Amino acid sequence: MEPIWNRPERAARGPRPAHSRDEIAAAAVRVADAEGIDAVSMRRVAAELGTGTTSLYRYVSRKDDLLDLMVDAVMREEDPPEPGGDWRADLRVLAGRTRALLLRHPWFSAVAAARPGLGPGSLRWLEAWLRAVDGLGLDPDGMLAAVGTLRIFVQGAVLGEHAERAGGYDNDAWLAAQGSYGDRIIAEGAYPRLVRIMVEARAPHRADRHDTAFALGLERVLDGLAAFLPSP
Structure with missing residues (x-):
């Protein structure tokens, strides 16, 4: 289970490899983007590269290696932003870019x-995430907790957006289809707080509702982090 990053990309001796790890990772990412992660296999990636499956094992010994290469290829699509000196602003940028x-x-x-x-x-x-919370008086465990909470929030927010896209969800059509059922919920009066949201909330009807919800939710997470920072 030694990580691929601790193993040389090519042997010290022998012929020059026909493909690099970067090329293999890029091919696998193309397959996953176009067909989904379940389509990614050693055989499929080899076909994408125009080589044999057996030859691919010269570069990656198992599928876990391939997945590790794919993750890092995506993380290297762009460099993390430089810090600006304001921890909240820096975390907003990191969250938005992620x-x-x-x-x-x-x-x-x-x-x-x-x-x-x-x-x-x-x-x-x-390192960029940790740098953004360094100097706030948090101990190492507190830094990990802060960064972990923020990243989980980002992943959770994106999960909902992906689910809508994958299912061909149309928000306006869905809201229109729920009209009579919504009227019934309101008339029953059993859920007064929900009814208030149904009647007064504007965010669910906005074209940019995902962007708005993400920005508002992120600010609440940052407020929570600020509340638990040690006193200066």
């Missing part, structure tokens, strides 16, 4: 959550 990355690759969240990110791209982003 959300955009997850939205580009619907398969990524589930794969990344199942394995620690140890590749260079993943480590650079983790």
Whole structure:
């Protein structure tokens, strides 16, 4: 189970490899983006590269290696942002950029959550998250908890967006279809707080409801973090 990052990409002797790890990872990411993560196999990636399945095992010894390469390839699509000196603003940027990355690759969240990110791209982003909360008076466990909470919020928010896209969800059509049932809920009077939301809330009807909900939710998470920071 030695991580692929601790193994040389090519043997010290022998012919020059026909493919690099980056090329293999890029091919696997293309397959996952187009067909879903379940379509990714050693055979399918080999076909994408125009090589034999057996030859692919010269570069990656198991599928877990391939998944690790895919995760890090995505994390290296762009560099993490430079800090600006305001911890809340820095965390907003990190959260927004991470959300955009997850939205580009619907398969990524589930794969990344199942394995620690140890590749260079993943480590650079983790360092950026930790750098944003460094200096706030948190101990190492507190720093991990703060970063973990923020990243879980981002992943959860994106999960809902992916689910809507995958199911062909149309918010306006859904709201219209629930009209008579909504009237029944209101008339029964058993859920007064929900009824108030149904009647008064505007966010569910907005075209940018995901962006708005993400921004508002992120601010509440940051407020919670600020409330538990040690006194200066």
